[in-house]
Amino acid sequence: MATTTDAPTRPELAVLTACCAPAQAAVADGNAQALADMFKALADPARVKIMAMLLNAEEVCACDISGGIGKSAATASHHLKILKDAGLATSEKRGTWVYYRAVPQRLNALVEALALSQ
Amino acid sequence: MATTTDAPTRPELAVLTACCAPAQAAVADGNAQALADMFKALADPARVKIMAMLLNAEEVCACDISGGIGKSAATASHHLKILKDAGLATSEKRGTWVYYRAVPQRLNALVEALALSQ
């Protein structure tokens, strides 16, 4: 076994650095799973494009998303459901159409978890 | 078809908001794929724990990571390779042991891509 070098104090770290003993995960199992689930929701090019569309337009009709990502309507609906389940997007039905929005607060949670980079 | 509401100008957006026409992805295919690949590298609880260990300790012996995530050495090596391939970690062999470090600059790229939340 080898001990690690001195751990630098990084008070700005929110989630990823809760404790410091080496040979032990610094995030609890639940936190790691929750973070991984959010990353997984973004771990597909189609969903990255969808989030970019939502963040650009504040509100996007579902009918525009299928063409925006170049996939079938069924596939687009599948990805939108994943983003909704992850809390990264919300939907609202108005008449015939469904409109999607991004949830910036959820993205903020990710930024805070990563806000340790240099 | 329905047009979206006015797109708010968000000059701080680096990657996700390059253009603005609705019904069209705001990120190029290559960018979306690159971002998705980085998110995918973090889309597993074991890898989230590993990154937290690396960010806490500045340098971690590979021998400590297996126990830290509660998986076999082979599995730990597998996850470390994924993090290395994504550019999120580097390794250095000194004598018998291998030491891993985080690459904060790569995490910064993700933060900038997400730095649009509220």
Next chain:
DNA sequence: GTATCGGTTCGACGTTCATCAAAACAGAAC
């Protein structure tokens, strides 16, 4: 009422992934 259109869900298919046991590899100690 029926017909049509937008969106979601279901079912199936092929691909990718996480995991571990076992084998292979690389140094260090003898």
Next chain:
DNA sequence: GTTCTGTTTTGATGAACGTCGAACCGATAC
């Protein structure tokens, strides 16, 4: 040289994922 010890790679297996066509549900138009 041989024998450990730590790490990576290989192979196999079961689970999860992305994709699309078809079926389904809601709301509008006729």
